[in-house]
Amino acid sequence: xxxxxxSTMKNPVIRWIDSRMPIFSMMQNEYGAFPTPRxxxxxxxxxxxxxVMLMIMIITGxxxxxxxxxxxxxxxxxxxxxxxxxxYGWMIRYIHQNGGSMFFIVVYIHIFRGLYYGSYKYPRxxxxxxxxxxxxxxxxxxxxGYVLPWGQMSYxxxxxxxxxxxxxxxxxxxxxxxLWGGFSVDNPTLQRFFSLHYLLPFxxxxxxxxxxxxxxxxxxxxxxxxxxxxxxxxxxxHPYYTIKDSFGLCVFLTLYAAIVFFAPNYLGDPNNFIPxxxxxxxxxxxxxxxxxxxxxxxxxxxxxxxxxxxxxxxILVLFVIPWLDTSPVRSxxxxxxxxxxxxxxxxxxxxxxxxxAHHPEGIWVxxxxxxxxxxxxxxxxxxxxxxxxxxxxxxxxxxxRPVLRPPGAGGGPLPGGATAKPMDKA
Amino acid sequence: MRRAVISAALAALLAAGVxxxxxxxxxxxxxxxxxxxxxxxxxxxxxAAAQRGFQVYNDVCAACHSMNLLHYRDLSGIGLTEEQIKAxxxxxxxxxxxxxxxxxxxxxxxxxVFKAPYPNEKAAAASFGGSYPPDQSxxxxxxxxxxxxxxxxxxxxxxxxxxxxxxxxLYYNEYFPGHQIHMPQPLHDDQVTYADGTKxxxxxxxxxxxxxxxxxxxxxxxxxxxxxxxxxxxxxMMAGLTYxxxxxxxxxxx
Numbered sequence: 001x002x003x004x005x006x007s008t009m010k011n012p013v014i015r016w017i018d019s020r021m022p023i024f025s026m027m028q029n030e031y032g033a034f035p036t037p038r039x040x041x042x043x044x045x046x047x048x049x050x051x052v053m054l055m056i057m058i059i060t061g062x063x064x065x066x067x068x069x070x071x072x073x074x075x076x077x078x079x080x081x082x083x084x085x086x087x088y089g090w091m092i093r094y095i096h097q098n099g100g101s102m103f104f105i106v107v108y109i110h111i112f113r114g115l116y117y118g119s120y121k122y123p124r125x126x127x128x129x130x131x132x133x134x135x136x137x138x139x140x141x142x143x144x145g146y147v148l149p150w151g152q153m154s155y156x157x158x159x160x161x162x163x164x165x166x167x168x169x170x171x172x173x174x175x176x177x178x179l180w181g182g183f184s185v186d187n188p189t190l191q192r193f194f195s196l197h198y199l200l201p202f203x204x205x206x207x208x209x210x211x212x213x214x215x216x217x218x219x220x221x222x223x224x225x226x227x228x229x230x231x232x233x234x235x236x237x238h239p240y241y242t243i244k245d246s247f248g249l250c251v252f253l254t255l256y257a258a259i260v261f262f263a264p265n266y267l268g269d270p271n272n273f274i275p276x277x278x279x280x281x282x283x284x285x286x287x288x289x290x291x292x293x294x295x296x297x298x299x300x301x302x303x304x305x306x307x308x309x310x311x312x313x314x315i316l317v318l319f320v321i322p323w324l325d326t327s328p329v330r331s332x333x334x335x336x337x338x339x340x341x342x343x344x345x346x347x348x349x350x351x352x353x354x355x356x357a358h359h360p361e362g363i364w365v366x367x368x369x370x371x372x373x374x375x376x377x378x379x380x381x382x383x384x385x386x387x388x389x390x391x392x393x394x395x396x397x398x399x400x401r402p403v404l405r406p407p408g409a410g411g412g413p414l415p416g417g418a419t420a421k422p423m424d425k426a
Numbered sequence: 427m428r429r430a431v432i433s434a435a436l437a438a439l440l441a442a443g444v445x446x447x448x449x450x451x452x453x454x455x456x457x458x459x460x461x462x463x464x465x466x467x468x469x470x471x472x473x474a475a476a477q478r479g480f481q482v483y484n485d486v487c488a489a490c491h492s493m494n495l496l497h498y499r500d501l502s503g504i505g506l507t508e509e510q511i512k513a514x515x516x517x518x519x520x521x522x523x524x525x526x527x528x529x530x531x532x533x534x535x536x537x538x539v540f541k542a543p544y545p546n547e548k549a550a551a552a553s554f555g556g557s558y559p560p561d562q563s564x565x566x567x568x569x570x571x572x573x574x575x576x577x578x579x580x581x582x583x584x585x586x587x588x589x590x591x592x593x594x595x596l597y598y599n600e601y602f603p604g605h606q607i608h609m610p611q612p613l614h615d616d617q618v619t620y621a622d623g624t625k626x627x628x629x630x631x632x633x634x635x636x637x638x639x640x641x642x643x644x645x646x647x648x649x650x651x652x653x654x655x656x657x658x659x660x661x662x663m664m665a666g667l668t669y670x671x672x673x674x675x676x677x678x679x680x
Binding site for chain 2: 038077080081083084090091094208235239240243247250251253254257258260261262265266270271273274377
C-alpha cells in the first residue's frame with residue numbers, strides 16, 4: 001500500500017478511488033465528522049445559505065446566458081424575450097434577479113455575525129480577509145450583472161460608477177476610457193461586462209474554497225467566542241448542523257419564493273423597464289439597494305476624489321479590523337462597553353442606506369456625513385480604544401459548562417453528577 | 427440574544443423615524459389607489475376587462491403607441507380564441523420584400539409583432555414635435571406607481587389652475603410630473619363601443635386599458651402566483667418537517 005492513502009471506506013469501489021484520490025476521506029473529515037462547537041445559534045446558518053445562493057446564482061445565470069444577447073441594440077429585448085418566450089424564462093430570471101438581493105441580505109447578516117461575535121480575531125484573520133475579498137468580488141459581479149438588462153438604470157448606473165475612476169489623478173480619464181472600451185458606456189462596455197459577469201462567479205467559487213480551507217484549519221467561532229476545550233464542547237457537523245442548516249434553508253427559501261413569485265420587481269427600479277437612452281438622464285440615478293450605504297458615503301464628501309477614497313476605504317478598512325480591534329475578548333456578549341456600539345454601527349449603515357436613496361439635499365446631507373463619520377469612527381477609534389479601556393465580563397469556563405449548568409445555579413464548579421444531565425428540554 | 431434583537435429593532439425604528447422626518451414634500455397629488463383584479467397574492471386577471479382594454483388599445487392607443495414586445499399570438503393570454511387572434515392579425519398590413527425582390531404587403535399573422543404606427547422612433551417623434559409616444563409593452567412597470575399611475579394619467583386631464591402657464595402644444599395633467607404633457611387627452615366618453623355592452627366612460631375605459639397594459643407588462647403574473655403558492659407552501663412545510671427532525675435529532679445530544 002506504499003504511496004496510497006489508507007482509506008477507511010467500506011465500499012470497495014469507493015475505497016479504490018479514495019486510496020488514490022482521497023476526496024471521500026476529505027468530505028468525511030471536513031463535513032461529516034468535522035468537530036463543530038455545539039452552541040451555534042441561527043446566525044451560523046448564513047454561511048451555508050450564502051453557499052446555496054452562490055450555486056443558485058450560477059445555475060440560473062448559466063441558463064440565462066443561453067438566451068441572452070450582449071449587444072447594445074438587442075440586450076433589452078432579449079431579456080424581455082426570456083421573460084415571455086423562453087419556457088419558464090420569467091422564473092429563471094426572477095430567481096436570478098432577486099437572488100442578487102437575497103445573496104446580499106445573507107452575506108450582510110453573515111458579516112454582522114462575524115463582527116458581533118468577533119470571528120475576525122486571532123486565529124481567524126485570514127478567514128475574515130478572504131471573506132472581505134469575497135464581498136468585493138461579489139459587489140463587482142453584482143454591479144456588472146445589473147448593467148446587462150441595458151435599461152436606463154443599467155446604463156446610467158454604469159456611467160456613474162465607472163466615472164468614479166476618473167477621480168484618480170493624472171491617469172483617471174485614461175482608465176475610464178480603457179474600462180469603457182470607448183468614449184462612453186456603449187456596446188464594448190456591455191460585452192466586456194457580460195464576459196466578466198460570467199467569469200467572476202467562478203473566481204468567487206475559488207475564493208470560497210480558500211475561505212472554507214481557512215475555516216477548517218481554525219474551526220468555527222461560536223456565540224461565546226471561546227475555543228472548544230475538548231470533545232464535550234463539540235459535535236460532528238453531520239448530522240447535527242446539516243439538519244439545522246436544512247431547516248434554516250427551508251425558512252430562507254420560503255421567504256425567497258415569496259419575493260420571487262409575489263413581488264419580483266419590488267426591489268427593482270421602474271426606470272430599468274425603459275431601454276437605455278444615452279441622450280436622456282433619469283431624474284434620480286440610484287444603485288441597487290445593497291450599494292446604497294456605500295453610495296451615500298461617496299456622496300457625503302464634497303470632493304470627488306475624497307468621496308471615492310472613502311467609499312473604497314469603507315470596504316478596505318474591513319481588511320485590517322483583526323488588528324484594529326485590541327480586545328482579547330471575541331464575543332460582544334462579554335463586552336458591555338463595546339456591545340451597544342455595534343448596534344449604532346448597524347443603525348448608521350441603515351441610515352446611510354436611506355441617505356443613498358435620496359437627493360443629497362437638506363437633512364440627507366447632514367445624515368450622510370454623520371453616518372459616514374460614525375462608520376469610520378467605529379472602526380478606527382472605537383475598536384482600538386475600547387479594547388484597552390473596557391473591562392469585559394468574566395468568560396465562561398467552557399462551551400459545555402454554561403450549556404449544562406442547571407437554571408438558577410450560580411457560578412463555581414458543579415458537582416460531578418450534574419454535568420452528566422442531558423441538555424434537552426432546556 | 428433577545429437583547430440583541432431588541433437593540434436591532436430599536437436601531438431600525440430610529441432609522442425609520444429619521445426617514446419620516448426627512449420625507450420631502452411632493453408637488454403632484456397622491457395617486458388614487460384603484461382596485462385591481464390582479465393585485466395581491468390571490469389576484470387573477472379580469473379577462474373581460476383585459477379584452478375590453480385590448481379593444482381600447484387597438485382602436486385608440488395603437489394609432490400612436492407601438493407595442494414591440496407583444497405578438498398577436500400572445501393574446502391567447504387574455505382569453506382570445508385562435509380565430510379571433512387570426513382575425514385581429516389579418517386586419518393589419520405589413521410591408522415586406524416579396525419573392526421578386528420588390529416591396530409589397532401582406533396581411534398579418536398571429537406570429538407577427540403588434541403593428542407599430544410609425545416605422546421608427548424618429549418618425550414618431552417628428553409627428554409629435556420631437557417627443558415620441560413611448561412603447562407601451564412594459565409601460566406599467568416602467569412608471570413609479572405602476573397601474574395606479576397609468577390610470578391617474580388617463581383620468582387626470584383637467585383645466586389648468588388659474589395662473590398656470592401652459593406651453594404651446596402641451597396639455598395639463600394633474601398627475602404628470604410638471605403637469606405639462608405632450609399627449610392630448612386620449613380617451614373620451616363613448617369613444618369605443620364595447621361588444622359586451624359595458625358603458626364606455628372615460629373611467630371604465632381607463633380601468634380596462636390599464637388592466638390590459640398590466641397584462642402586457644406582466645403576462646406571466648397569474649401563472650407566477652399560482653406556482654408561488656405551491657412553492658411557499660412546499661418550503662414552509664419542509665421547514666416544519668426539518669424543524670421537527672432537527673428537534674428530534676438534537677434531543678439525543680448529551
